[in-house]
Amino acid sequence: xxxxxxxxAFGRDLPVGILITDASIERPGPIIxxxxxxxxxxxxxxxxxxxxxxxxxxxxxxxxxxxxxxFHRALRAGERFHGYLTNYRGDGTKYRAEIDCRPLRxxxxxxxxxISFEREVARRIGRPFESRGGRxxxxxxxxxxxxxxxxxxxxxxxxxxxSRPPQSAALF
Ligand SMILES: Cc1cc2nc3c(=O)[nH]c(=O)nc-3n(C[C@H](O)[C@H](O)[C@H](O)COP(=O)(O)O)c2cc1C
Numbered sequence: 001x002x003x004x005x006x007x008x009a010f011g012r013d014l015p016v017g018i019l020i021t022d023a024s025i026e027r028p029g030p031i032i033x034x035x036x037x038x039x040x041x042x043x044x045x046x047x048x049x050x051x052x053x054x055x056x057x058x059x060x061x062x063x064x065x066x067x068x069x070x071f072h073r074a075l076r077a078g079e080r081f082h083g084y085l086t087n088y089r090g091d092g093t094k095y096r097a098e099i100d101c102r103p104l105r106x107x108x109x110x111x112x113x114x115i116s117f118e119r120e121v122a123r124r125i126g127r128p129f130e131s132r133g134g135r136x137x138x139x140x141x142x143x144x145x146x147x148x149x150x151x152x153x154x155x156x157x158x159x160x161x162x163s164r165p166p167q168s169a170a171l172f
Contacts, residue, residue, distance in 0.1 A: 004034055007115065016155075017042040017118040019055060020104070023111045025075045028054055030114060042097075042120060044089035055116075058097075060088040071101070078103050078111055082156075084121065084136065095120045098136060100155050117155045 004020055011018045017039035021030035032050050040047035043058060050057065059068070063086050074081035080102045087097040101116035121136035138156075 004113070008034060011036045014038060017116075019116045019118060021055065021114045023103075023113050025072070030054060030075070033113065039118065042089075042095075042118060043087065044091055044093075058085075058087040060086070060092075060094060062086040062094060063088075071099075074101070075103075075114065087118075096122065096136065098138070098156060119156070 007018065007020060011034075014036060015038055018034070018036040019032060019039050020034040021032050024030055032053050032055065035047040035050055037047060040050075043050070067083055067085055070083065071081050071085075080100070082100045083098075085097050085099060086094050088094050097118050098121045099116050099118050101114055103111045104113045104115055106112050120139040122139055124135060124137055
């Protein structure tokens with residue numbers, strides 16, 4: 001079973017958006033090879049429609065170039081990118097996305113693709129961003145077992161985006 005098949009099997013009904021791309025970083029890559037239904041709902045597109053496209057289709061006027069550059073550098077270095085971007089839906093509306101993107105490595109350590117967990121967040125009102133929980137909060141929070149599993153994998157956390165600004169998010 002390949003990594004993508006594995007994620008396809010358990011990611012289908014997860015309440016968090018999952019996107020998998022191939023390992024190509026330079027245009028026209030990275031190319032989307034899998035999106036779960038929560039990702040389709042997040043971005044307002046049929047998941048099957050976006051297979052074969054690059055995640056750049058979500059970018060628009062307010063998508064910050066400095067953050068995209070940090071994203072690109074992280075992908076090139078084979079490192080995790082955890083930050084926030086303004087993404088655009090199929091109908092042109094924008095949303096703030098928290099993106100936790102990691103390389104998928106095979107047993108030899110070679111990068112076979114990238115996986116990102118994505119969710120919509122909203123800016124916290126009336127709290128300094130240094131406070132516990134950070135500058136943003138999730139629009140919907142799941143308390144199910146899979147949510148617990150993601151938390152135990154450190155998805156959307158790890159002492160950066162939720163407690164202090166990660167290097168990439170500090171660019172906002
Ligand atoms: C798995 C994965 C998910 C991504 N999700 C997004 C996204 O939601 N929004 C976005 O603007 N870019 C996203 N990107 C980043 C773009 O594909 C691209 O890497 C970014 O624009 C920086 O590279 P560039 O300077 O070549 O455009 C994602 C990349 C990967 C690998």
